[in-house]
Amino acid sequence: MLGTDFRTGSPDWIDLGSHDTDAAAAFYGAVFGWQFVSAGPDAGGYGFFQKDGKTVGALGPLSEEGAASAWTTYFQSDDVQATARDVAAGGGAVRAEPMDVMGEGWMGQFTDPQGAQFAVWQPAKTKGLEKASEDNTLVWVELHVADPEAAIRFYQGLFGWRFQEMQAPGMTYRVLSIKDGDQQEGSFGGVAPLRGEGEEPRWVPYFAVADADVIATKVQENGGSVLMPASDVPDVGRIAWLADPGQAVFAVLKPNPRQE
Incomplete structure (x- = not known):
């Protein structure tokens, strides 16, 4: 995690x-x-x-x-x-x-x-983020590309990442983990194929939330947009894809079961 x-x-x-x-x-x-x-x-x-x-x-x-x-x-x-x-x-x-x-x-x-x-x-002096994997903080990062296997080979050359395949609705999803330690505990993100025509290759940050539907409503109320309405993903949680008023894409996840 x-x-x-x-x-x-x-x-x-x-x-x-x-x-x-x-x-x-x-x-x-x-x-x-x-x-x-x-x-x-x-x-x-x-x-x-x-x-x-x-x-x-x-x-x-x-x-x-x-x-x-x-x-x-x-x-x-x-x-x-x-x-x-x-x-x-x-x-x-x-x-x-x-x-x-x-x-x-x-x-x-x-x-x-x-x-x-x-x-x-x-x-050096700044080590990185000071909070993660709690409500309203980064919990996952996800790469969307046309060729997931080629992408994993590229990043393995940089960081030595490991991956495990899992079946998700309509696709094979690859769960990424750092090269050292327990693979499940070291997981931090995944790789998915592009979802359709017009989607750009990109890394998408996921933020943990207490209620994905409430956050989606707040996004709309404050000038953002909902790209994918909140929906349940088996064994993962409830996810929504969103964009801020400047069209920067991000996602939110209410983990299920709750991961703290």
Whole structure:
């Protein structure tokens, strides 16, 4: 289960790039109760989403020309420079060369061979998210691509991930786990085939919630949209796919049975 004891390949950070950070902060505050805290005058408008004073995500203005508002998932790397070389060797692209982030850690931003964007974080002073797998925090990350098997081979080359296949309605789902320790305890996400024409390859963050239907209603009331209404997935929980007013896609999950 996704936690904050980060190891190689763990999702350790998420942030939202937005055209309107004030509106985004207000939206997620209304939906999840998050508070936005600026990272300071030298951070270029970047700051942190917090729950109970603990960081659960981040928000900043878009810096790439033509970029659409989106959530980015970061995975822990012990050597961001080596990861960048491995991305290129595996057929991916380096969107932002590895850089030191004010002594907090090293960051690199990439695109996998099928077009899904992701990033890595090599921690220094900032280790990563401070809360996960509780209500209104990150609980799962999911990759949607045309060729799941090829995607897994690519990411295994970067992080050594393991996977297990399970049958889901209409598809084979691959559950991902980090390379060390118990495979079930180390699971953090999954890989699914694209759901239909027009869906873009992407990583989608899932946030744990107490009631997926209530959250979907809050999203609509605050200018967002429901892409997939709340529905039950056997042995998993109740899931809804949503988008914020800037069209950044995310999902919510009420786990069943409840996982704490």
